[in-house]
Amino acid sequence: MLRELLADTIMQSAQLAERPEITTPPPGVSAHFSTAVAMRLAKQEKKSPMEVAAAIASKVQENAPFGLFLAVEVAAPGFINLTLTPDAHRGVLAEIREGGERYPAIPRKGGRTIVEFLSANVAKPLHVGHLRNAVLGDSLSRILEASGEEVVRWNYLGDWGTQFGKLIVAWRRWGQEEELQKNPIAHLVALYVRFHKEAEKDSSLEEEARSEFRKLEEGDAENRHLWERFRAMTIRGIDAFLVRLEIPPFDEDKGEAFFEGDITPLIAELQERGFAKESEGALIVPLDAYNLPPGMIRKSDGGSLYLTRDIANLRYRLDKYSPQRILYVIGNEQSLAMEQLFAIAAMLKLDSAQLRHVKYGLVLGESGKKFSTREGNTVAAEEILDEAQRRAVNIVNE
Structure with missing residues (x-):
């Protein structure tokens, strides 16, 4: 301007x-x-x-x-x-202040971009890695919006998988309602960590967890209720996190569970079109033409994987939003998974949008190793924000 x-x-x-x-x-x-x-x-x-x-x-x-x-x-x-x-x-600054965060007002170009970021896991804390991811994803979204793009912000929740079987087992054995109400995520993380420690001494816990997750997949009412409760608690925590960072609410928070019903027909399609084949009891999609290792879409025990759900998610996004671009703001360690997804998307002609992996490096702990929730050694995003606020106040008061 x-x-x-x-x-x-x-x-x-x-x-x-x-x-x-x-x-x-x-x-x-x-x-x-x-x-x-x-x-x-x-x-x-x-x-x-x-x-x-x-x-x-x-x-x-x-x-x-x-x-x-x-x-x-x-x-x-x-x-x-x-x-x-x-x-x-001063006049320009006053104009910017009056215009607010949408200054300058640029007419919409008609383009639409989906930005997937945060991608938090249900019943797990937002850690320092999520903090970096949130800032990157929100910044990209704001830049695109300021340039006239329509942006769909998507928090692709990690809300499915065998970890929920473990959590259900842990809740029934050691869960405390009072602690859950006081600090939901902290209590659920403590249960998850305890499950893994107890499983080192009692291997039958792992099979019990697989059994509980199968029941969840089959629609068991009690397990479904627990899953929905844990998911709702996680979303409330995410909402509070976004408010603190002044990040607008997500337009979509459909996670992996939403696409479970699409998995069987998707696998059937990949087989019918000759893209998938069996390998040691599992189902894979060879990607030699793309100089990539094969992508596994079904485990030998019949379970689906992230990749399978990501393909279903991509098709849903293209059908519902017709975006020109989809940006996946995901750590560099997921580069291979992204390349496999994009390759299979090309094979299935799911190519009406540009697919881009916005990658970044890992945030490591003091030991130089990756954080692990199951080991209980993550640094919560809230702790980082609290410390940053404390230091800022000290500087102002000096």
Whole structure:
């Protein structure tokens, strides 16, 4: 907006035929903005760039609105450097403040982008890695929105898998309603960690957990109730986290569980079209043509995997939203899984949108190792925010 104002001012003040391009000067130049319009016009007027620049600068100084420019100076080989007054700066800041976070107001281009980020796991704490992911995903979303894109923010919840069998077993054995009400996620994490410690001594717990998850898959009412309860508690925690970071609510929070009903027909389609084949009891999609290892879409015990649900999710997104792009803001350690997803998507002609993996490195613990919820060594995002707030207050009070 400011560059446009400056370009219009120079064009009108110097009576130019077209708007000049306004750029930011290189380091070492004290001016706020610059234009090289004189060097382009010099050939047409058959004069030196410095002579043309001086003429334009003189007209701008004479005709520009009072209080806009502190200095309009000419610099070799023909630049016109523009320095704004403090009042002009204050005016722009006031305009930005009045416009709010949607400043400047740019008309929608008609494009739509889905940005998948956060992707929190049900019954697990948001840790420092989620904090980085949330900031990246929200920043990308805001940049796209500011450029005129329609953005669908998607928290693809990790709300399915054998870990829920473990959690159900742990809740029935050691769960305490009072602790759950007091701090839901902390209590559920404690139960999850205890399950793994107890399973090291009693291997039958693992089979019990698999049995409980199968019951959940089959629609067992009691297990379904627990799953829905744990999921709702997690979402409430996520909502509070977003409010604290001033991140807008997600447009979608459909997670892995939502696509369970699509898995069987999807696997059947992959088999019918000759893309999938059995290997040691499992079902895989060979990806030699893409120089990738095969993607497993069904385990030997019949269970589905992340990849299978991701394919179903992609088809759903394309059908419902018809996006031009889908950005997956996911850690670098998932690069292979993303490449396999994109390859299978191409095979299935799920290619109406550009698919991009926005990757970043791992946040490691002090030991240099990856954080693990089951080992109980994560650093909660809330702890990081609390500490950052404490340090900021200390600096302000100094």
